[in-house]
Amino acid sequence: MQRKNRLSKPKTTTPKKTSIEYPVRINKYISNSGICSRRDADKLIQEGRIQINGTVVTELGMKVEQKDEVKFNGKVISPQNFVYVLLNKPKDYISTMEDPENRKTVMDLVKTACDERIYPVGRLDRNTTGLLLLTNDGELSQKMTHPSYKIKKIYQAELDKPLTSNHFEEIANGFTLDDGPVTVSDIAILDTTKKNIGLQIHIGRNRIVRRIFENFGYEVEKLDRTMYGSLTKKDLPRGKWRFLTDKEIILLKNLT
Template identity: 30%
Template sequence: MKNSRRPGTKPAAKSGQRPQRNPAPGPAAKAPAKKPDGQRVTLPRALSKLGYCSRTQAEELIRNGHVAVGGKTITDTEAWIDLATAKISVDGKAVAAETFVYLMLNKPRGLVTTRHDPQGRPTVYDCLKDHDNAHLSPVGRLDKASEGLLLFSNDTQFANALLDPKTHVAKTYHVQIDRLPDAATLEALREGVTHDGEFLSARRVELLREGDRNAWLEIELIEGKNRQIRRMLESLDISTLRLVRVAIGELLLGELEKGAVRALTQEELAALKPQSGGG
């Protein structure tokens, strides 16, 4: 059969193939602005990636003239550098990439989650005296009256991903309350409550066990707002007697003694990183 296609026309595209289109005539497209490659980062980001400090801390160091690149002091917090070749120093001391460290602590009650407390109270770093903790930061917080699983790391990317609400990494708590909860109380906690105009909710609330006058609940959060569980209970006129974080994602507090610190195993870290969006 002769091809009935008219001269000057293109054959129709076969099934499953995209038809080819010629670009519409017009002015040449402008080249997109060149983006920094994978080795070029801002100076605060470089100090963070090297595990020296957080980006916020790095910006303060830079502004105050403590940071030099190639021997030249840099005070511009938006300066870009080549991370692969730049020689960075802080107060004259060279900064090199640190080995990433991942620790877990069973935080005792009465310690504040900060390195230096203006009121002179004991801090979680008192438990890390046997570790080189100069650049370790807590991954999240537990308030003074709370206990349990607290992570420390100098891997800021890992820490930020684990804390990002978008990753939905669950934190599980065992909470002792000052009464025996009825079904309506448990349902109210599951549905969410309002405290000081803010809606607070838990992903899961279960009754663990009851005594004569009080009970233990298991509460799972994915938000992690300030004093969230205590505030949720306060909204129902319930007092928190004890609050213990027992798990972060698949990482369990287990039998770690109060005040004790240990490194995460490779298996534990591998289980946490996919949950946090890490590599």
């Protein structure tokens, strides 16, 4: 179980933004517009949903000049500056853009971060705390949440009762839930109560950590995500956010 953070203290105080150089391939242009990944952009092109200067394009290698007008489903799109925000999510906030029940969302915590429209990468449930990445980089977001990339996540769970040795071994060795097999990369008992458990996983199914312990008769009373990919909570208090450093962005993109 990794417990030490080797990243230096973040020095970035303004958003890291990326620019686009022309001419640019149409799929990259679409991806940089925040709509989807390049792979999905290719599908949109093949489906005839992209126009350049009023003409439907189906050629994947087409390049766009800065003066060109590009439309998706009839609406003009343009590349955005990419912004990457890391939030240490507190309890009682939901990981959505808005909520029909007017509950607090993570967007309330980052509304002053930037002018760009950023989105949560994946979700933490309302009662789970810890690291949540928000960005308008659609391609990175999709890769960070797609199972095939097996992004590392470390959680600290506080259980309602001590974890037995038998259950520890069963979790460590892998088992099966209703929606498929569960493989835990690492598990550690963090104190003498045997209630505080560290868990490293590379899967991202819904409520997976809580369901792991529920499967063996435990209730997770507290759950905190302490590492996401190469990102850690160092120097980031609960409820606060910061922009990623150049180094952190590069490390994340190397993971995917």
